[in-house]
Amino acid sequence: xxxxxxRILVIDDEPQIHRFLGPALDxxxxxxxxxxxxxxxxxxxxxxxxxxxxxxxxxxDLDGKDALAKARAFxxxxxxxxxxxxxxxxxxxxxxxxxxxxxxxxxxVGELLARLRVALRHRLRDQGAEPVVTAGDLxxxxxxxxxxxxxxxxxxxxxxxxxxxxxxxxxxxxVTHRQLLTAVWxxxxxxxxxxxxxxxxxxxxxxxxxxxxxxxxxxxxxVGYRWMG
Numbered sequence: 001x002x003x004x005x006x007r008i009l010v011i012d013d014e015p016q017i018h019r020f021l022g023p024a025l026d027x028x029x030x031x032x033x034x035x036x037x038x039x040x041x042x043x044x045x046x047x048x049x050x051x052x053x054x055x056x057x058x059x060x061d062l063d064g065k066d067a068l069a070k071a072r073a074f075x076x077x078x079x080x081x082x083x084x085x086x087x088x089x090x091x092x093x094x095x096x097x098x099x100x101x102x103x104x105x106x107x108x109v110g111e112l113l114a115r116l117r118v119a120l121r122h123r124l125r126d127q128g129a130e131p132v133v134t135a136g137d138l139x140x141x142x143x144x145x146x147x148x149x150x151x152x153x154x155x156x157x158x159x160x161x162x163x164x165x166x167x168x169x170x171x172x173x174x175v176t177h178r179q180l181l182t183a184v185w186x187x188x189x190x191x192x193x194x195x196x197x198x199x200x201x202x203x204x205x206x207x208x209x210x211x212x213x214x215x216x217x218x219x220x221x222x223v224g225y226r227w228m229g
Contacts, residue, residue: 005031006051006145011041012082013060024109038062045075052116057083065093072098078119133168135216135229138207140168149207159184160203167217167227176224200225
């Protein structure tokens with residue numbers, strides 16, 4: 001199995017929200033990441049894109065809708081709005097700006113977790129990827145971030161899993177070295193092709209039926225890789 005837990009970035013200036021939502025996310029199998037301001041949250045998204053964002057609209061440094069618009073300029077993952085603003089126009093504005101869902105304060109943790117799961121599934125489908133992908137005896141659950149082979153869990157490092165997920169989401173298409181490096185390691189590593197080759201080699205050893213003759217991850221010389229599962 002992968003050691004990676006989906007990262008949920010919570011951008012909210014209320015300490016009590018983090019105090020009870022953080023442990024709830026952790027207990028549900030997520031890795032909670034805290035940001036108290038819009039600026040801090042946007043920096044965190046740019047540093048390492050989370051799997052989903054929970055965004056409060058009433059932030060101290062920037063209106064949440066402006067933060068949402070800024071995030072949507074470079075982040076494609078699910079964003080669930082969490083706010084005490086209950087006017088219908090606020091909800092419509094947030095959804096039009098790219099929010100995936102809107103949860104009013106006060107809220108139940110169970111409801112928020114359910115909406116996060118739905119948003120994650122919908123985003124995968126929007127990207128053309130099925131939530132669960134199979135290739136022979138290999139199964140990849142992109143929502144649960146679980147990889148199994150012949151019913152047995154495959155232990156992947158966080159980077160190995162992220163790399164596999166990027167390839168699977170682009171199934172049948174060539175994903176360039178630059179696209180993979182930027183998505184998994186960040187823009188500062190977009191030219192580290194040799195580094196990428198090492199990780200692809202490690203990944204093949206764990207998931208390919210015959211690593212010396214890859215059938216799932218094909219190399220497109222000088223360009224990138226293609227998932228053929």
